[in-house]
């Protein structure tokens with residue numbers, strides 16, 4: 001029995017992850033907002049992207065390498081920012097950062113991660129990206145950028161699709177409060193997952209360590225989230241983008257772009273790449289499928305485009321590239337892998353994606369990502 005025979009697809013990792021983490025953790029990781037129509041739409045519209053298979057092209061081994069922002073990357077995908085990753089597995093951020101460094105792919109640390117930029121500094125590879133939820137206070141903003149830079153992060157990502165908190169009703173129903181409190185109900189959920197509880201007991205419950213410098217000292221784990229909402233609850237505007245552009249020397253990416261009209265103004269403000277995303281349907285339930293937005297934005301700009309939301313395998317990565325993406329990110333899949341199998345899950349997921357990319361490129365006769373055929377609409 002190999003991992004590939006038991007867990008050949010991301011959906012297998014997802015199923016196992018669900019059985020291994022407490023219900024409130026699962027709902028935090030897996031839920032979207034509203035009736036989750038946007039989350040479903042992401043899948044439906046990806047499935048509608050057709051690619052014509054090719055025949056009689058002879059045998060070849062495809063290369064999965066690609067270029068992004070002037071850098072050659074061995075694989076066309078990386079790891080999206082996920083707040084409080086440590087809830088899914090102890091030291092999740094450390095495991096993900098090390099795996100990304102080994103594989104030479106980008107790892108994005110969230111502002112609201114359970115580890116700080118300093119915690120991760122020893123583990124970062126050259127593709128270390130820092131994702132910023134915009135602090136309202138300019139001193140904190142400046143300090144956060146300086147800390148990210150000193151820790152070794154070279155690429156800055158500003159997330160703009162969280163102008164206000166999302167309701168995420170499924171998460172609320174699970175008993176997870178804002179700020180999180182370990183109520184008897186949550187403790188009962190924890191008791192039902194002893195392996196998870198043991199792991200957390202060994203390392204201590206995760207907290208938003210990167211923000212603790214700016215929050216009052218707290219005595220209880222998880223309570224550091226209490227002030228995070230206030231600190232970060234600001235809706236950035238166009239001037240904020242310009243301010244950040246001036247303040248950060250390296251590549252600067254704006255995440256959460258869905259409207260083609262926003263592409264040129266962002267380019268004019270010096271943004272280096274757009275991250276086309278609907279936050280996996282977690283923020284707004286009437287948003288377009290990210291793949292539809294990608295096609296429109298590609299037609300409107302020559303900026304590099306990063307795509308995420310709902311990637312479930314190598315074929316979805318190829319669909320995004322065929323629609324004009326220059327790179328793809330995955331958020332939940334890496335956390336399903338960790339929750340399902342622990343750290344070996346990350347290497348297994350990388351392998352699933354590589355094998356799936358190679359198999360589908362073989363069907364398409366595409367030796368490189370640049371050779372993918374144009375997409376067409378399936379009924």
Ligand SMILES: Cc1cc2nc3c(=O)[nH]c(=O)nc-3n(C[C@H](O)[C@H](O)[C@H](O)COP(=O)(O)O)c2cc1C
Pocket residue numbers: 028029030080081082083110111112113131159255277278279280282308309310311329330331332333
């Ligand atoms: C549990 C969870 C937490 C997230 N936290 C953040 C975050 O802190 N910052 C951010 O920019 N995006 C965050 N995202 C969104 C991801 O970066 C990414 O856009 C999305 O998960 C991609 O879709 P996928 O999970 O289907 O791959 C989060 C997503 C999930 C599932």
